[in-house]
Amino acid sequence: MRLVFPLFDGFTALDLVGPYEILRMxxxxxxxxxxxxxxxxxxxxxxGLSLVATHARAEVRAADVLLVPxxxxxxxxxxxxxxxxxxxxxxxxxRWTASVCTGALLLGAAGLLTGKSATTHWSAAxxxxxxxxxxxxxxxxxxxxxxxxxxxxxxxGIDLALTLAAELTSPVxxxxxxxxxxxxxxxxxxxxxLAKAPxxxxxxxxxxxx
Numbered sequence: 001m002r003l004v005f006p007l008f009d010g011f012t013a014l015d016l017v018g019p020y021e022i023l024r025m026x027x028x029x030x031x032x033x034x035x036x037x038x039x040x041x042x043x044x045x046x047x048g049l050s051l052v053a054t055h056a057r058a059e060v061r062a063a064d065v066l067l068v069p070x071x072x073x074x075x076x077x078x079x080x081x082x083x084x085x086x087x088x089x090x091x092x093x094x095r096w097t098a099s100v101c102t103g104a105l106l107l108g109a110a111g112l113l114t115g116k117s118a119t120t121h122w123s124a125a126x127x128x129x130x131x132x133x134x135x136x137x138x139x140x141x142x143x144x145x146x147x148x149x150x151x152x153x154x155x156x157g158i159d160l161a162l163t164l165a166a167e168l169t170s171p172v173x174x175x176x177x178x179x180x181x182x183x184x185x186x187x188x189x190x191x192x193x194l195a196k197a198p199x200x201x202x203x204x205x206x207x208x209x210x
Contacts, residue, residue, distance in 0.1 A: 001027070001030065002032060002062070002065070003024075003026070003063065003064065003065045004066050004067070005031070005032065005034065005069065006035075006057065006068055006083070006086075007035040007051060008035075008074070008077055009073050010043075010044070010072040010073025010074070011042065011045070011071040011073055012046070012070055012100075012154055013046075013049045014154050014155065015069035015101045015154055018155065018158040019098075019100065019158065019164075022164075022165055022178075022181070023164070026168060026169060031054070032055050033051055033053050033055070034056070034059075035053025035055075035056065036056065037053065038054065038055050038056045039052060040052065044071065045071065045072055046072070061089065061093070062093035062094075065094060065095060065096050065097075065098065065168070066087070066091060066094050066098065067098040067099070068087065068099040068106050068107060069100050069103050069157075070100055070102030070104070070105070070106075070120070070121065070124075071101070071103075074102040074105055075102055075105060075127070078108075078109040084110040087106060087107065087110045087112075091147075094147055096147050096149055096167065096168070097112065097148055097149075098148070098150065098164060099151065100151040100154070100157035100160060101120060101124075101151065101152070101154050101156070102120055102124045102127075103120075104124070104128055104150050105120065105127055107150070108127075108130075111131075112146075113133040113150075114131065115132060116133055116143055117133070117136050118133040118135065119136055119137065119139070119150050119152040120150070120153070121152065121153035121154065122137065137152070137195070138152065139159050140160050142163065149163060149167075162178055162183075165177055
């Protein structure tokens with residue numbers, strides 16, 4: 001099973017690494033990190049973490065799963081016609097195409113979310129809707145008939161990957177992967193969404209209610 005993750009400067013590391021930790025456990029999983037060229041070290045652009053591309057994008061024309069991470073680079077690369085054309089071409093071959101966080105903007109810019117409900121990081125909701133999607137704050141949105149699964153911001157990639165693992169194998173397999181990672185979140189604060197975060201926390205991020 002070929003799992004393709006595109007790399008671009010300014011990706012968010014957890015968008016990719018979170019799903020990777022789940023999906024690498026799928027039977028026969030082959031992980032492909034597709035950059036502009038093979039061997040390229042691609043930086044997340046924020047914390048200085050880099051990943052090395054295993055393949056050049058031009059070499060990758062098909063995938064069982066295409067998973068597009070987000071990050072500042074995703075917002076920038078919505079204007080990169082070569083990347084968008086590549087996403088569209090690979091999507092035509094997939095069993096599932098997925099995005100995490102602002103990776104949804106790349107799917108939207110590629111024309112894959114027009115007329116569909118979708119999610120992304122809350123800060124990119126208006127940008128997502130500019131591509132003809134309808135934003136929903138759901139953690140994971142699936143469109144089985146269109147082979148699309150979309151995750152909300154950053155940490156939602158783990159939930160997305162478990163949902164995807166169940167589709168590709170079975171719910172029991174997904175539960176086993178969850179147990180293997182001891183993914184049993186019990187956050188110390190209940191502030192992980194705009195609906196629940198206190199005003200003081202929003203103010204630190206420059207979020208204005210209303």
